[in-house]
Amino acid sequence: MSDALPVSPADCSRVCEFLYRRTGMVFTEDKRYYVERRVNERMRATGSASFNSYFALLRIDVAGEIEQFVNAFTVNETYFYRESHQLRCLTKDLLADRVKRTGPAKAIRIWSLPCSTGEEPYSIAIWLLQNWPSVDAFDIEIVGSDIDTRVLAAAREGVFGKRALMQLPADVIDKYFVPLDDEQWRLLDDIRGSVLFAPVNLIDAPATATFGRFDVIFCRNVLIYFDDASRRVAAENLYESLLPGGFLCLGHSESMSRISPLFEVRRYSDAIVYQRPEANP
Amino acid sequence: MPSGQPEPRHPADVLRDGTADQRWSAARALGAGTLGAGTLGASTLGASTVGAQRAGDTSGVGPAAVDAVEALANALRTEADPRVRQAIFTGLVRLGSPACVEAVIPCLRVDDPQLRGAALDALRAMIGVVRPMLPALLADPDADVRLLSCDLARELSTSDATRLLCDVLARDTEPNVCAAAVDVLAEIGDAEALPFLEACAGRFGDVTFLGFAVRIAMQRIVAERPAPHAGAV
Numbered sequence: 466m467s468d469a470l471p472v473s474p475a476d477c478s479r480v481c482e483f484l485y486r487r488t489g490m491v492f493t494e495d496k497r498y499y500v501e502r503r504v505n506e507r508m509r510a511t512g513s514a515s516f517n518s519y520f521a522l523l524r525i526d527v528a529g530e531i532e533q534f535v536n537a538f539t540v541n542e543t544y545f546y547r548e549s550h551q552l553r554c555l556t557k558d559l560l561a562d563r564v565k566r567t568g569p570a571k572a573i574r575i576w577s578l579p580c581s582t583g584e585e586p587y588s589i590a591i592w593l594l595q596n597w598p599s600v601d602a603f604d605i606e607i608v609g610s611d612i613d614t615r616v617l618a619a620a621r622e623g624v625f626g627k628r629a630l631m632q633l634p635a636d637v638i639d640k641y642f643v644p645l646d647d648e649q650w651r652l653l654d655d656i657r658g659s660v661l662f663a664p665v666n667l668i669d670a671p672a673t674a675t676f677g678r679f680d681v682i683f684c685r686n687v688l689i690y691f692d693d694a695s696r697r698v699a700a701e702n703l704y705e706s707l708l709p710g711g712f713l714c715l716g717h718s719e720s721m722s723r724i725s726p727l728f729e730v731r732r733y734s735d736a737i738v739y740q741r742p743e744a745n746p
Numbered sequence: 747m748p749s750g751q752p753e754p755r756h757p758a759d760v761l762r763d764g765t766a767d768q769r770w771s772a773a774r775a776l777g778a779g780t781l782g783a784g785t786l787g788a789s790t791l792g793a794s795t796v797g798a799q800r801a802g803d804t805s806g807v808g809p810a811a812v813d814a815v816e817a818l819a820n821a822l823r824t825e826a827d828p829r830v831r832q833a834i835f836t837g838l839v840r841l842g843s844p845a846c847v848e849a850v851i852p853c854l855r856v857d858d859p860q861l862r863g864a865a866l867d868a869l870r871a872m873i874g875v876v877r878p879m880l881p882a883l884l885a886d887p888d889a890d891v892r893l894l895s896c897d898l899a900r901e902l903s904t905s906d907a908t909r910l911l912c913d914v915l916a917r918d919t920e921p922n923v924c925a926a927a928v929d930v931l932a933e934i935g936d937a938e939a940l941p942f943l944e945a946c947a948g949r950f951g952d953v954t955f956l957g958f959a960v961r962i963a964m965q966r967i968v969a970e971r972p973a974p975h976a977g978a979v
Contacts, residue, residue, distance in 0.1 A: 475969075482933070517970050524934065525903055670778055693871035697836040701774060726864070727832060 470508050472501045476516040480504055483523070484538060492538075503537040535689065538718075543584045545591070545625070546632040548685065551714050552592040554736035555681060559712045560597060563680045566710050566743075572604040574679040576706065578665060579687050580609030583620025584629055586660045587652060589683070591633075591641055608676060610665035617662045623652035668695050673702045680708055686716035688724065700725035707741040714738050758817035769830045773821065776814040777837020811841050819849030828860065835868040842872045847879055854883075854891045866894055873901040880910060889920045896926035900934060908935050912942040921953040928956070932963035940964055 472480075477500050481492045492500050504516070511530060513519035523530050546552065563573060577586040586609035593600050611617055626648055630638055642650035666672050667687065682703055688696050703713055704727045713728060714736065715721060721728050721739045728739035757772035764772060818837045825831050838846040853865035869876050876883075876898060883895035896914065899907040911927040918924050924946050931939045947960040 520970065670774060693867070694836075694839045694842070697839060697871065701833060701836055705774075725832060726860070727829060 469501070469505050470513075470516070472504050472508075472516050476504070476520070477501060479520065483520075484535070500538075503534075507534055507537055543581050544629045544632055545584050545588045547584065547588070548717060549592075549632065550735040551683070551685075551738075552588065552596075554733050554738065555589070555714075556592065556597040557735065558733040559681055559738065560599075562712075563710070564599065564603075567680075572606060573681075574606045574608070574677070574708075576608045576610065576676065576679040576682045578610040578667060578682070578684055579613075580611050580617075580620060580662070581613075582616050582625075582629075583609055583623065583660065583662070584625070585609070585683060585685070586620075586662075587623070587656060590656055590659045591637060595637065605659075607660045608679075609660050609662045610676070612664060612666050614664050617664060620660075620662050621657070623657040624649055625652070626650075667702060668698045670698070670702050670705070673706050676706060678708045679706055679711055681712045681714065682707060683714045685714065686719070688715065688719055696724045700727060704728065704741055709741055710743045711741050712738045713740070758813065761817055761821045766827045766830055769821070769825070769827065770833050773818065773830055773833035773837050776818055777833070777840045811843065812845070815841050815843060815845045815849065819845070822849055822853065828864075831861070831864065835864055839868050839871045842875055844875055844879070847872060847875050851879075851883070851891075854894050855888055862890075862894065866897065869898055870901055873898060877902065877906075881913075884910060884914055889923055892918065892920070892923045893926045896923065896930055899927075899930050904934050904936050905938075907931075908939050911935065912939055915939075915942040915946040921950045921956050924950065925956050925959055928959045928963050932959070932966050935963065935967050936970075937967060940967060943967075 474497070477497050481500060484492065504519070507513075507523075507530070508516065508519045510533070511519060511522060511527075513522065523534055560573065567573075575586075575589055577589060580586050586607050590607055593605060609617070609620055611620075624645065625642075630642070630650060638650065641653050641656055643653065644650050663676070665676065667684070668691075684699075684703060688699060691699060700721065704725070707713060712731070713721065715738075722730060727741070729742055731738050731740045757775040760768050760772035761776065815838065818834050818841070822831070822834050822838075825834060835850065838849055847869065850865050850868050853861050854869075856862060880895060880898060880902075883898070884892055886892050886895070892914070896911060899910055902910070907930065911931050914927040915924055915931075918927070928943065928946070931943065935943075943960045943964050947957045950956045
């Protein structure tokens with residue numbers, strides 16, 4: 466017997482509208498089950514007997530419920546090859562575009578922030594080695610940044626559990642990782658050495674400026690946590706950290722169009738990304 | 747002691763006559779007074795200066811910030827580059843004083859829809875400071891300003907937004923302004939709005955679209971009312 470509390474289609478659309486206005490996250494009809502489950506979780510957690518009573522306390526943010534509600538819709542864990550469609554887009558479209566603009570024998574700089582315990586920047590390194598034929602022709606610099614220095618220390622360690630590796634093909638794990646025991650693997654030193662880790666605060670303009678400018682920035686699933694003012698500042702800092710024509714990759718549920726008009730939207734077959742215009746708008 | 751190096755120019759001067767890149771940097775520098783030492787985490791952002799300003803507390807605005815606001819406000823009147831304009835708006839949002847709101851409001855009156863939209867976004871981002879001025883904005887002689895201001899009420903609590911928008915429904919002579927208020931009430935209004943909605947529909951009986959919008963809004967609000975307690979009459 467299911468103990469799910471009733472959430473009607475109209476309730477779902479209302480909650481999706483609310484979520485969109487708050488975060489820009491869009492959930493369409495095909496995600497209704499996902500939305501219902503999360504609304505149900507929050508209704509149970511708050512002891513709400515009906516959707517209407519839950520929605521009432523959500524709207525007035527009782528006990529920080531808006532943050533809890535948004536958290537329920539985001540995936541906080543990270544793992545290798547997460548949102549691999551963006552990595553496909555990186556090698557198929559973004560780097561091809563950058564190389565065309567910059568010419569051969571130039572450096573390609575990629576920034577991953579916030580990088581948490583390193584899964585994303587290491588994924589980029591491995592993906593390039595596996596999937597970009599031109600990888601040896603360029604001086605590629607990958608930087609991973611986060612405000613949390615503890616996660617950066619863990620990232621440098623390069624030791625990962627099963628869950629972090631769940632999306633990696635077995636041959637890739639065999640090639641780039643050494644098993645420590647049944648539950649843990651250590652990334653090869655060469656790969657660990659290919660990523661530079663440094664702390665950064667995304668809303669601190671002078672701090673972000675010290676990293677110089679990048680060809681591609683991955684900044685996924687963080688802007689949704691910011692308020693409007695901080696989002697605007699972060700968007701300008703990201704713009705300033707990109708080379709003209711450089712690309713910004715956000716999380717699948719994020720949209721720069723709702724934050725800042727500074728970027729141009731680029732729709733590729735594998736991903737929608739944002740580009741700093743070659744010339745200033 | 748003369749060093750041979752030119753004196754660095756004040757951002758306010760650069761914002762007046764620099765290149766677009768220089769003006770962009772100057773606007774960012776002028777607006778950077780408060781948020782630069784903030785943190786990335788959403789929880790700590792809530793306690794940042796911006797957080798306080800959103801709530802309307804501008805007691806920490808010092809003389810340097812006042813100068814910066816003045817420079818940004820002056821630049822906003824003449825700046826044509828959209829990128830620099832964006833940085834100016836962001837700077838004003840970060841400084842977040844009533845003077846910043848005053849600087850942005852005239853942009854609601856312009857014909858350029860992009861500039862109007864950018865101004866509305868900026869006001870939305872400093873709603874705590876905008877809130878005391880909202881009744882005046884909702885009573886502005888310019889109907890477009892009143893209409894846009896209705897949208898700002900989305901950022902307020904249900905009861906606050908309902909009170910302000912019911913006042914609009916009761917007195918505004920423009921059906922489009924009332925429709926904007928109805929639209930917001932449909933999303934966040936509470937039961938207090940019901941008689942005002944009904945009266946508004948009656949007042950504009952010949953405006954079909956408004957009657958339709960009012961019906962939808964009332965249905966939504968009624969559907970959301972808490973069920974009466976068992977045994978209540």
